[in-house]
Amino acid sequence: MSTEKAVTTAALKAALKLGALNGQSVETLASMLDTTPRAVRKLADELIEEGTPVCAHPSTGYYIAQTQAEVDAVAEFLRQRGLHSLTKAKHLRDAFAGATPVDFDQLEQEGAFGL
Secondary structure (H helix, E strand, O other): OOOOOOOOHHHHHHHOOEOHHHOEOHHHHHHHHOOOHHHHHHHHHHHHHHOOOEEEEOOOEEEEOOOHHHHHHHHHHHHHHHHHHHHHHHHHHHHHHOOOHHHHHHHHHOOHHHO
């Protein structure tokens, strides 16, 4: 796997194609730019902050939006993912709030914590 190196937003913008039908996986883009998927995601976020309508979705990959419908579909995906993450955070807090030292001892006996 490539190591993360300095790649510019301009390089990513040049590599991105127009429209969801031309989306590329983050792995493909990372390979093209000789960097890591994490760096590609960070650059995509920077492009969005600069005003470039970069879209990403598991089913289409990364691309520059060609239509409002593409933007709306990705925005809805992000909204749903955000709601899912917030629900998980609530369940995590609820689980910890109800835990007692006995619960942690039981978890350890059941093989939790990698011990």
